Amino acid sequence: MSDITGLEFPEDLKYTKTHEWAKIEGDIATVGITQYATHQLTDIVYVEAPVIGENAVQSKELEPEGAVESVKASTPIYSPLSGEILEVNEEVVDAPEMLNDDPYANWIYKLKIGDASEIDNLFDLDPYKKHCEAEEH
Amino acid sequence: MAPKRTPLAEIHEEIGGNMVDFSGFYLPTHYTSITDEHETVRNAVGVFDVSHMGNFRIFGDTALDTVDNILTQDIKGMRMKQLKYTHFLNEEGQIVDDMIIAKLGDDHYFSVPNAAKIKLDWDHFNKYRKEGTVMENLSEDYAIIAVQGPKAVDVMRKATTNPCEMKFFNCDYMHFKDLNKTFLVWRSGYTGEDGFELMIPNEDAVAVWRSIFKHGEEFGIKPIGLGARDTLRLEKALLLSGQDFDFNRTSLETNVTWVVKWNHDFVGKEVLEKQKEDGIPAKFVAFKLNDRGIPRTGMEIFKDGKKVGIVTSGTMIPGKKIGFGLGYVDFDLKEYGTEIVIKIKSREVPAVIVNPRA
Structure with a gap:
């Protein structure tokens, strides 16, 4: 019941239908959540850190941990790509409100891309925008 | 089915409420942010549309x-x-x-x-x-406007001709200056703060809301959504019907056993008398986490490796970086200071039972 005007959608990212973004550099993907997601969640108060060394699976919730929580609810992070979790952004874990301020500068985790062909399953900017618009109606 | 609009729906839209379908009613979760709204009620005064409640x-x-x-x-x-x-x-x-x-x-x-x-x-x-x-x-005929917070009394004194001398948990008819009309006002609320709940016929609801905001401006008055309504009541361990009890608890298991008065007969009394005699199995408590995490409804509570209870409500209290929850534990664990463990996914997070009024 809000709309997507005024939200930021960077060009150089890939997107999921569950509102994660991935920045792909070589065989490393940096992952965060989109401004559409932070806007829906409002008041992000806690980031449950993903577990380094675990293997993420494309489109599946991170296991055993990995979620973004607002005052109201916990929302799982669905990994945009499969691969081993290499790094977690401790700054965001310590100060989750950074995700409200700038969800693109503040990534959540990095993974080593396990299967590059999975990148084709992700949205580019325009289809992702259309997907957000459709969710609004 | 489209959610029901309260008589104040046009105001929520006008001031940018984030509107949702809440139990069949079209109401705002928040206007600015839950944190800001929570702190407004704790420190100044906030106004809720609670017209969805019955009469x-x-x-x-x-x-x-x-x-x-x-x-x-x-x-x-x-x-x-x-x-x-x-x-x-x-x-x-x-x-x-x-x-x-x-x-x-x-x-x-x-x-x-x-x-x-x-x-x-x-x-x-x-x-x-x-x-x-x-x-x-009369549920369809009345709007309810809740004015809550330490400055609520100042707003009511300005908006009405009454001195507001009634005590908390009393009610009175108050005369609203701008409307030149008299309405029933309760001094009560669901936030743990001083406050008033105004019973307003639908047709006067918008005018009363505007009048309250006009007189409240100097006190920093703000509209408050359902999100902060939940965190405010949760922080003070006020029960939420349908969530903290849902045809699975007796009054003796809650934290308000004083609502049961034994000097009269009432429906269900014999069962409570028997429960009192046999022993009450569980008790409703508030707890805070001693490590990071947020307790959520349905999570299990442990003590010494044994399951001893269940979480019924939880959040991170706005402005405090502490996970906080409500739930039921075995009766003998109810004392403040009892250490428990909340199972949050794969983690066992230490927590302690606290006095929410302290």
Whole structure:
């Protein structure tokens, strides 16, 4: 019941239908959540850190941990790509409100891309925008 | 089905409320942010549209007998214009709902049931209604505006001609200057703060809201959504009907056992008497986490590796970086300071039972 005007959608990212973004550099993907997601969640108060060394699976919730929580609810992070979790952004874990301020500068985790062909399953900017618009109606 | 619009829906849209369908009502989760709204009510004054809640008027020669038999509270002992928080039970002793009831006359009562349970409560009251009691379901006819926070009294003094000398949990008719009309006002709320709940006929709701904001401006008044309503009540361990009890608990298991008055007969009393004799199995407590995480409804509570309870409500209290929850634990673990463990996914997070009023 809000709309997507005024939200930021960077060009150089890939997107999921569950509102994660991935920045792909070589065989490393940096992952965060989109401004559409932070806007829906409002008041992000806690980031449950993903577990380094675990293997993420494309489109599946991170296991055993990995979620973004607002005052109201916990929302799982669905990994945009499969691969081993290499790094977690401790700054965001310590100060989750950074995700409200700038969800693109503040990534959540990095993974080593396990299967590059999975990148084709992700949205580019325009289809992702259309997907957000459709969710609004 | 489209959610019902309250008489204040046009205001929420005008001021940019984030509108959702909440138990069939079109209401705002927040206007600015839950954190900001939570702190506004704790420090200044905030205004809620709680028109989704019901309104029952109960009167007639036998009205007192009817309500005294349905409710766990001692209604016969009520003073004029007093309010009482009460439970009412089914014949198995389980809580059907909680509500506040006002005594407006010796044979005249007004009560506010929870939105999601209006129909259920109405049927329950009808089932036990005595001959000579008249009940009116006015839920569609009244808006309720809650003005809450330490500055609420200042706003009410400016908006009305009344000195506001009534004490908390009393009610009175107050004269609103801008409208030149008189409405029933309760000094009560669901935030743990001082506050007022205004019972306003639908057609006057928008004008009363605007008047309250005009007079409240100098006190930093803000509109408050459902999100902060939940965190405010949670922080003070006020029960949420349908979530902290849902036909699975008796009043003796809650943290408000004082709603049960043994000096009169009421529906479900025998079950409570037996439970008191046999031992109460569980107790409703508040706890805070001693490590990071947020407790959520349905998570399990452990002590020494054994499951001892369940979380019914949880959040991170806005402005404090502490996970906080409510739930039921084995009765002998209810004391403040008891250390427990909350299972949050794969983690076992240490927590401690606390006094939410401290």
